[in-house]
Amino acid sequence: MPTITLTNLTKRYDGNTEPSVDQVSLTVEDGEFMCLLGPSGCGKTTILRMIAGIEHSTSGEIAVDNLVVDSVHQSCFIPPEQRRIGLVFQNYALWPHMTVERNVDFGLRLQNVPAQERKARCLDVMSKLRILEYADRYPSQLSGGQQQRVALARMLAVNPGVLLLDEPLSNLDATLRLEMRAELRRLHQTFGTTIIFVSHDQWEAMTLANTIAVMNKGQLQQIGTPDEIYAEPSNRFVAEFIGNPKINIVDLKAATTEHVSLANHIQSRISANEFTSVCAIRPEEIVLNNTATPHTLPMIIENIMPTGGSWVIELSFGEDRLFHSTQSRPAWREGEPVNVLLPMQSLHFFDHNGKRLVLPESDLDYSHLLLRSNPTHTNQPYAKQA
Amino acid sequence: MTTLLNAAEQKKPNLWRRARHSFAVARHEPANLIGLVLAIFFAYLILAPVLSILVDSFIVQSGDEARTHQDEGSFTLYYIVRTLFSRISEILLWQPLYNTLAIAAGTVVFSMTIGVALAWLVNRTNMAGRAWFATALIVPFMLPTWTFALAWTTIFKNRTVGGQPGWLESLGITTSNSVAYGYFPIVFILVLHYTPLVILIVGNALRRLDSQMEDSARVLGAPSRVIAFSIVLPLIRPALMSAALLIFADCIGEFAVPYILGLPVRYDTLATGLYRALDTRQNGVAAVIAGVIMIIGVITLLIDVRMMKEARRFVTVGGKGNMDRLRKLGRMRLPASGLAGAFVFIGVVLPLLTLFLSTIMILPGRFNLENFTFDYWIGSNLDTVALRNGILLTPEFWQAAWNTIVIVGSSSMISGVLGLLVGYAVLRCSFKGVGSFLRQITFLPYLVPGIAFAAAFLSLFAVARGPIPALYGTPAILIIALVASKMPFASRSGIAAMTQLGKEPEEAARIAGANWFSRMTKIIIPIQAGPLATGILLPFISGIKGVSLFIILAIPSTDVLTTYSLRLLDYNYDQAANAVVLMIALIAWLGTVLIQKISGTGLAQGLEN
Numbered sequence: 003m004p005t006i007t008l009t010n011l012t013k014r015y016d017g018n019t020e021p022s023v024d025q026v027s028l029t030v031e032d033g034e035f036m037c038l039l040g041p042s043g044c045g046k047t048t049i050l051r052m053i054a055g056i057e058h059s060t061s062g063e064i065a066v067d068n069l070v071v072d073s074v075h076q077s078c079f080i081p082p083e084q085r086r087i088g089l090v091f092q093n094y095a096l097w098p099h100m101t102v103e104r105n106v107d108f109g110l111r112l113q114n115v116p117a118q119e120r121k122a123r124c125l126d127v128m129s130k131l132r133i134l135e136y137a138d139r140y141p142s143q144l145s146g147g148q149q150q151r152v153a154l155a156r157m158l159a160v161n162p163g164v165l166l167l168d169e170p171l172s173n174l175d176a177t178l179r180l181e182m183r184a185e186l187r188r189l190h191q192t193f194g195t196t197i198i199f200v201s202h203d204q205w206e207a208m209t210l211a212n213t214i215a216v217m218n219k220g221q222l223q224q225i226g227t228p229d230e231i232y233a234e235p236s237n238r239f240v241a242e243f244i245g246n247p248k249i250n251i252v253d254l255k256a257a258t259t260e261h262v263s264l265a266n267h268i269q270s271r272i273s274a275n276e277f278t279s280v281c282a283i284r285p286e287e288i289v290l291n292n293t294a295t296p297h298t299l300p301m302i303i304e305n306i307m308p309t310g311g312s313w314v315i316e317l318s319f320g321e322d323r324l325f326h327s328t329q330s331r332p333a334w335r336e337g338e339p340v341n342v343l344l345p346m347q348s349l350h351f352f353d354h355n356g357k358r359l360v361l362p363e364s365d366l367d368y369s370h371l372l373l374r375s376n377p378t379h380t381n382q383p384y385a386k387q388a
Numbered sequence: 389m390t391t392l393l394n395a396a397e398q399k400k401p402n403l404w405r406r407a408r409h410s411f412a413v414a415r416h417e418p419a420n421l422i423g424l425v426l427a428i429f430f431a432y433l434i435l436a437p438v439l440s441i442l443v444d445s446f447i448v449q450s451g452d453e454a455r456t457h458q459d460e461g462s463f464t465l466y467y468i469v470r471t472l473f474s475r476i477s478e479i480l481l482w483q484p485l486y487n488t489l490a491i492a493a494g495t496v497v498f499s500m501t502i503g504v505a506l507a508w509l510v511n512r513t514n515m516a517g518r519a520w521f522a523t524a525l526i527v528p529f530m531l532p533t534w535t536f537a538l539a540w541t542t543i544f545k546n547r548t549v550g551g552q553p554g555w556l557e558s559l560g561i562t563t564s565n566s567v568a569y570g571y572f573p574i575v576f577i578l579v580l581h582y583t584p585l586v587i588l589i590v591g592n593a594l595r596r597l598d599s600q601m602e603d604s605a606r607v608l609g610a611p612s613r614v615i616a617f618s619i620v621l622p623l624i625r626p627a628l629m630s631a632a633l634l635i636f637a638d639c640i641g642e643f644a645v646p647y648i649l650g651l652p653v654r655y656d657t658l659a660t661g662l663y664r665a666l667d668t669r670q671n672g673v674a675a676v677i678a679g680v681i682m683i684i685g686v687i688t689l690l691i692d693v694r695m696m697k698e699a700r701r702f703v704t705v706g707g708k709g710n711m712d713r714l715r716k717l718g719r720m721r722l723p724a725s726g727l728a729g730a731f732v733f734i735g736v737v738l739p740l741l742t743l744f745l746s747t748i749m750i751l752p753g754r755f756n757l758e759n760f761t762f763d764y765w766i767g768s769n770l771d772t773v774a775l776r777n778g779i780l781l782t783p784e785f786w787q788a789a790w791n792t793i794v795i796v797g798s799s800s801m802i803s804g805v806l807g808l809l810v811g812y813a814v815l816r817c818s819f820k821g822v823g824s825f826l827r828q829i830t831f832l833p834y835l836v837p838g839i840a841f842a843a844a845f846l847s848l849f850a851v852a853r854g855p856i857p858a859l860y861g862t863p864a865i866l867i868i869a870l871v872a873s874k875m876p877f878a879s880r881s882g883i884a885a886m887t888q889l890g891k892e893p894e895e896a897a898r899i900a901g902a903n904w905f906s907r908m909t910k911i912i913i914p915i916q917a918g919p920l921a922t923g924i925l926l927p928f929i930s931g932i933k934g935v936s937l938f939i940i941l942a943i944p945s946t947d948v949l950t951t952y953s954l955r956l957l958d959y960n961y962d963q964a965a966n967a968v969v970l971m972i973a974l975i976a977w978l979g980t981v982l983i984q985k986i987s988g989t990g991l992a993q994g995l996e997n
Contacts, residue, residue, distance in 0.1 A: 055898075058409070058413040077411075079409060079413045079415075081416035081898065083416075083900075093892070095890075095893050096896075097915070098893075099915050108897070108902075109901055112901045156900065160900065160901065
């Protein structure tokens with residue numbers, strides 16, 4: 003099973019000043035289930051298409067199992083039909099003039115697989131993907147989810163070492179998404195294929211992939227497990243892109259002496275650092291409290307939005323707004339005052355370029371660590387600790 | 389350090405490496421080769437004739453040495469001066485130009501007025517017999533224009549021209565020249581022919597209009613008159629404009645109608661003037677006139693392109709554009725149908741009936757029983773000088789019919805396949821220049837009316853040039869000319885079909901491991917079978933109706949049905965000529981029905997292209 007290596011991969015379309023893919027280097031290990039995650043237009047699909055060979059690179063190199071398949075430097079390009087990499091298109095690209103079965107066995111026919119074996123492999127793949135009963139139908143007679151399974155079966159039938167999926171869940175409705183998600187997980191286990199998929203949806207990425215590569219504007223931002231990326235975003239973009247509701251951002255440069263603001267509050271708790279430009283905190287890490295402590299801020303509950311099983315609460319502190327999310331029913335009503343704690347270990351800091359800053363321990367005011375005795379952030383009053 | 393250097397080098401590979409890489413990529417993309425071959429092919433087939441005729445207007449033509457006091461082939465401004473500024477320029481160019489523009493303008497104004505009204509009735513009201521009229525109103529567009537011209541002369545012909553008199557004349561009613569020939573009947577007939585086009589284009593626009601836009605205005609309290617003039621009309625304006633320009637351009641090149649109805653009273657248009665110049669061996673003058681026609685075509689197209697650009701600004705994506713709500717006409721319901729019915733009667737029933745009756749009457753305009761006979765269809769041993777058998781028993785007729793099928797059929801097939809290949813090459817070719825060159829050059833014949841194009845072909849292929857032998861008088865020149873003249877339609881529908889198909893089905897096949905040949909034969913062509921069939925049949929229909937190309941390029945041995953009927957007309961075998969015309973109309977109609985069978989929706993969309 004192959005390893006895919008991208009080295010300084012760059013794609014520049016004619017007429018675009020900015021490259022669509024800019025110096026991306028990454029390695030996809032054998033058997034990995036990787037997601038290229040990023041907003042639309044960030045170049046993730048282009049990378050997928052370059053790996054498949056439908057697009058070619060402008061510079062850099064793609065190697066599959068140490069065999070270079072596309073490199074300007076070596077003037078080498080292997081066309082998609084010789085790469086044996088599977089690609090499932092976002093809108094499936096089934097051939098409308100062929101039945102499901104013909105779609106699935108097309109690749110095997112091209113390889114001159116004997117009829118009997120072909121039939122057997124087709125049946126096997128179709129039954130694994132539960133589309134056997136539609137074998138004689140045409141793609142237009144199938145639902146979106148069924149079409150996608152046919153597109154998957156078409157690729158899996160030829161047993162490619164690598165499977166590329168373009169936005170695999172985006173065209174499906176909510177129930178089908180859950181179903182297909184389980185299906186893909188199962189496929190990854192049964193076939194043991196390396197899978198790379200592209201998504202703009204963090205839910206899709208988080209729930210499916212073992213590894214996530216976050217992209218923006220053609221550049222790779224961060225690679226890591228879903229947990230790593232959530233807990234330690236390497237820059238402001240990743241922090242803001244991942245997480246729902248969005249991470250709260252406090253611009254520390256806006257700190258003034260004139261009126262109280264969140265920026266002032268946070269500045270007062272860290273020793274001044276000229277590089278520190280932005281502070282961020284995840285909504286669920288904010289702690290609401292009934293009683294005031296030295297580090298809490300008096301805020302007003304502006305808005306309580308139930309989202310089914312959880313709540314998003316909008317808080318105001320002077321001009322500033324914060325969003326808090328919680329799994330337990332809020333004990334306050336809109337318009338009521340509340341004391342808010344921003345735990346120091348939950349604060350992320352970024353410099354003026356958006357890069358993550360790790361502040362030295364000495365710079366942080368750890369007095370709030372008293373609170374650590376209460377690991378879950380509930381709405382329970384912290385009065386005792388104070 | 390080395391890695392740094394390596395990275396820097398990788399970032400900007402040198403030109404040679406990049407070129408070799410591009411070649412490695414392009415090697416696996418046969419569309420590049422196809423694109424290049426097609427580009428060269430069309431450069432010779434389309435660009436060369438057009439250029440050659442433009443050059444012809446500046447060099448001394450054979451036989452004009454004495455007039456110009458120069459050697460044949462040397463540079464001269466004689467033709468330009470003669471056509472544009474000399475004492476006879478009034479007859480050669482300016483009067484025909486004025487006539488042409490007057491005809492085009494008149495046709496546009498009247499067909500737009502009638503067409504928009506009928507389109508509205510058919511698409512937006514509860515007029516009686518709406519569904520039936522939706523089809524019936526289109527029929528005049530399927531008939532060749534000169535069908536109407538022949539029917540007109542059958543009824544209104546007067547003593548100005550010899551031969552058999554018109555019906556009114558034989559009934560004792562003298563028709564004046566202004567009714568029988570010239571501006572009035574030409575515009576009348578062209579309006580009949582082009583009104584269906586307006587109905588199609590405007591009707592489609594009306595149907596595509598998002599009803600929510602009108603609803604929003606209605607909710608705000610706008611009366612229907614305001615909605616019509618400040619919402620609907622501005623939104624369909626692009627469609628109106630494109631219909632008007634299309635008709636204008638077509639009228640400029642119209643040859644057959646002015647040939648039949650203008651010539652007897654010396655009412656010349658540019659197209660007939662060009663024909664007359666060629667006929668009298670004034671090739672240089674003909675080249676200048678052809679150039680003028682092309683310039684008008686280019687101007688029209690530039691206006692069209694510009695308006696399309698403007699129109700794109702307010703293209704809205706109307707997802708639920710279904711207009712099911714119809715305007716209740718109330719008491720006007722039947723009169724409205726009467727109006728549409730009158731159009732169908734004048735545009736379809738009357739001309740066809742007239743032509744048919746004329747083919748079974750010995751003497752025109754005498755409606756008593758012994759005057760009727762089927763001899764002109766199936767008679768034999770008639771007491772005429774030539775054509776002693778009915779048309780269906782005449783070998784020349786079948787020869788012409790066979791020629792039509794072979795020449796028009798093969799050229800339609802060639803242009804259909806070429807169109808698909810052009811579409812493929814334009815969308816897949818890695819070199820952008822080749823793609824846009826192909827797109828533009830295949831569209832060029834659209835600017836050049838058939839008669840000018842035929843003249844261009846004559847000028848280029850009449851003599852042997854390089855490896856190409858002299859083609860005049862062979863079916864080959866007709867086939868090539870037809871292919872070239874049908875390319876605007878063929879390439880546009882090819883490009884449209886390939887755009888609609890998108891790249892993905894083929895990319896999926898590549899991923900599955902298919903080489904180019906299997907991709908073409910197993911994926912592209914099977915999927916495109918429907919569009920391809922339409923792309924062949926539509927040019928076939930317009931090809932058998934066409935006159936202008938044939939009248940210049942055909943000789944008696946390569947007679948097709950159209951030229952055969954015009955020849956019969958010239959020899960005053962009116963009944964036989966009209967019978968041939970009816971057969972052409974029949975073939976055209978059958979072909980259209982066939983297209984509808986194949987493509988299901990075909991007709992309206994197909995003709996709009």
